[in-house]
Amino acid sequence: MPDRRLIALGVAAVACMVAFLLTGLRGNIAFVLELRAIKLAALLQVGVSIAISTVIFQTVTGNRILTPSIMGLDALYLFGQMLMVFLLGGIGYVSLDPWLKFGVEILTLMALACTLLLPMLKRRLDMGLMLLAGVILGVLFRSLHSLLARLIDPNEFAVAQSASFANFNAVRSDLLIFATLVTAGAAVLAWRARHILDIVSLGSDAATSLGISWVRTVTGLLLLVSGSVAVSTALVGPVAFFGLLVVALAERIVDTRRHAVLLPAAALIAIVVLVGGQTLFQHALGNSSALSVVIEFIGGILFLLLLILGSRR
Amino acid sequence: MIRIENVSLRYRTTPILHDIDLTIPKGGVTALIGPNGAGKSSLLSLIARLQPLQTGSITIDGLGVDSTPSPELAKVVALLRQDSVIASRLRVRELVGFGRFPHGRGRLTQEDCNIVNQSLRQLDLTDFADRFMETLSGGQRQRALVAMTLAQGTDYILLDEPLNNLDMYYARTLMQALRAIADENGKTVVIVLHDINQASAYADRIVAMKGGRVVGDGTPAAIFTPDVLEGIFGFRMRVETFDGKPLVLHHL
8 A cells, every 4th residue: 555655656756857847848958958957956866865864863863843954954054154155255155166165064064963963872862952952053053143144244145145045046066966976875775774764763772672783773874864964955055944844744645654665755755845846936936935935835735734634534 | 591690780879780690590480579669670671781781791591781792682582661662653563573673684574474473463462453553552552562572582581561551351361471482482581570469370480679689589489478578568468378379468
């Protein structure tokens, strides 16, 4: 039964990709297709990496309403962009070497994620403390962000503002190749760990009793999470927002928490949501507002519908 | 054989276990009894390497619990904790199947499926096999967890208060099932019990703990006397003999 649902999701994902590539195709077709293909690759990369990292993060923390974005990663990213604009000025910011900027962003985001996640390795995980630290750091970065926003020149603010939404329109293809490789690696690792993830979801005691080396396994999984979130965020901007939605939808649709089914389902739904949302955003809404708004609006309604339908059954 | 030598344990400054020396022979049912906070669960979790050893050593069939790789040990000893959390959206059969993880790293062979079905039958769960765990009652969940522990197929089975949440019928069924796997399959069962009459009826050997020390070790007839029980639990209780076994009237 879950297999048939996975196939349906796969068909939907392919349909969204085709729609994205072919809708309103005119002019120099080869040129447009190449442009769209690059954008599509970025969407796929981000979708898969957010889906996988959210599933793993929820499994490791044993909590289904947490996502990696609770760790304040988005806020740190925004603050970092604002700080760079503040220190270098709008021109300096735009003329930064993209590889340098990309690399430093990844390292900073991973450093923060690891600092917050490391306490989780202790046997007696103090989840409350970790969450509190994440939320407070998020608030701190956001406040610093708005403080800087008040200090800088309005023209430069516009530069920083444009970096504060996920943007798939100006992805550099060399960075994209690197990010795609990282995500593909993460996806392979996650798939190979699917049975281990099932066991990890039972909690540290039961997992240890079944022969999992808890600290080593969880360290590896959290590195995987922080790495893929950091790479996606550095590539296109804050994107972790829709992980919660995607995983909750996937769980409703395939009706299991077994990772052999849940991981591909979440990745496919992320692709549907992201690619479908971007198609809608470009062609129906004429690029106004932001993709996150579209996704949260439609996805939220879909999720509520599923909840209501599920409770009727 | 489980050999425990000079094991002490403390959380920060609070001592939990003091110099435990204990040998649990292979085969049979050993019941751990004692008042709340006696250190029974801590001792079990040390044997099952859920906590690192601070001092002393524990070996199971000669395998040191702190030196043997965890996947190896998982084929020798299984532990069911008293406060197991349950992942959601999980079917009973899937949970019991997780017990086979140490043997196939998640891939279930036909033999694994047979063992899973047998564990489900032993705990009378066949009718619930495809239900989600969160739709079961507390006692049914407890039975599913016990079934998972049995499906692990280890020679040593450690159970921390498995009778929690079970009604009289299933408490008796579980004790009979444990007795049967000890007698027929030669398994070693170590079980924490609060109902000392269950211990009297089904265990070969009683280990009594109090304040982090072993204060009694012997057959039910030797431990379940008014004097020894008063030393352990702090009040005097009547002990009768019924069918040749001690019957403790602790509720009167």
